[in-house]
Amino acid sequence: MPQDQLTLDDQLCFAIYSANHAFTRLYKPLLEAIGLTYPQYLVMLVLWEQDDQPVGAIGERLFLESSTLTPLLKRLEAAGYVRRTRDPADERQVRISLTEHGRAVQALTRDFPRCIMDASRMSRDQLMALKREVAGLRDAFMGKGTPGG
Amino acid sequence: MPQDQLTLDDQLCFAIYSANHAFTRLYKPLLEAIGLTYPQYLVMLVLWEQDDQPVGAIGERLFLESSTLTPLLKRLEAAGYVRRTRDPADERQVRISLTEHGRAVQALTRDFPRCIMDASRMSRDQLMALKREVAGLRDAFMGKGTPGG
DNA sequence: AGATATTATATCGTACGCGATTTAATCGCA
DNA sequence: TGCGATTAAATCGCGTACGATATAATATCT
Numbered sequence: 001m002p003q004d005q006l007t008l009d010d011q012l013c014f015a016i017y018s019a020n021h022a023f024t025r026l027y028k029p030l031l032e033a034i035g036l037t038y039p040q041y042l043v044m045l046v047l048w049e050q051d052d053q054p055v056g057a058i059g060e061r062l063f064l065e066s067s068t069l070t071p072l073l074k075r076l077e078a079a080g081y082v083r084r085t086r087d088p089a090d091e092r093q094v095r096i097s098l099t100e101h102g103r104a105v106q107a108l109t110r111d112f113p114r115c116i117m118d119a120s121r122m123s124r125d126q127l128m129a130l131k132r133e134v135a136g137l138r139d140a141f142m143g144k145g146t147p148g149g
Numbered sequence: 150m151p152q153d154q155l156t157l158d159d160q161l162c163f164a165i166y167s168a169n170h171a172f173t174r175l176y177k178p179l180l181e182a183i184g185l186t187y188p189q190y191l192v193m194l195v196l197w198e199q200d201d202q203p204v205g206a207i208g209e210r211l212f213l214e215s216s217t218l219t220p221l222l223k224r225l226e227a228a229g230y231v232r233r234t235r236d237p238a239d240e241r242q243v244r245i246s247l248t249e250h251g252r253a254v255q256a257l258t259r260d261f262p263r264c265i266m267d268a269s270r271m272s273r274d275q276l277m278a279l280k281r282e283v284a285g286l287r288d289a290f291m292g293k294g295t296p297g298g
Numbered sequence: 299a300g301a302t303a304t305t306a307t308a309t310c311g312t313a314c315g316c317g318a319t320t321t322a323a324t325c326g327c328a
Numbered sequence: 329t330g331c332g333a334t335t336a337a338a339t340c341g342c343g344t345a346c347g348a349t350a351t352a353a354t355a356t357c358t
Contacts, residue, residue, distance in 0.1 A: 039344060069307090130283070137171075204337065243337065
């Protein structure tokens, strides 16, 4: 095998790809207990941080398009986690707000970080450092890196 | 905001999730030039490393189920990159082998690593180190970590 | 004010990705 | 040998994910 051949396991992209799937599988049983899928949980994280946002703002936070979010949000609405209401001041916008139930569910996620930390066999500091590096890579890919560098 | 609240940006899972999407978008124009999607490219990496593998073996490498791979492989076959043939020695297995075209395409991916490195603004060593860490996290999640630790 | 451009969601078609189930072939054991 | 258990792919239903397009509302420009 020529030395310049890229094997699968050399690829950072595959490490990230497969780690993402591993995360999804790790969260699955935790999230099933509260009735959410993994992308739905990410949307809830956005709303727990700041309630009552238009679809586009949620998409900016998660880097997702309306074509992804609209059906997802309709499912969250049907399941009773959020409300979707046209903004009276600008009827183009649909504002997403938490229901009582949607707010209450946050309490049930309190021990998620410990579950993740236990499964990772890494310390909180190691996880935070890794998070910073991966987020930095993402931002560089999206042109948000230090422009002068 | 209570100090124990998890914001989106605190979450390693979201860093990985969004970095994965960023990777996909970065590869998209490169892969469109050779007619592959990102998951299809991963399958091709597996086959370039070792030709003529059954579906299940590819799935083990990529951590994917047959329900994902079967349709993907049929599309790769329709596009002329691979052949799907029942193993005469065990008719349950479908062996996937590269076509001439499928083999030839590898040459067109030669400068992908440089594109990634340039976009990442990181050195080869930094990328490799990050890859090791992320792969280690994935393996820990999948129970492959140091069992005695 | 009215035509045009822009903006915010929604819709459509295609491609993953998985759990549950099905189908077909092989294995194992009496 | 024959029959139940196991194995390998494939199928089905559901939920992302995106690009292209459509729809409707607001902004802009004359």
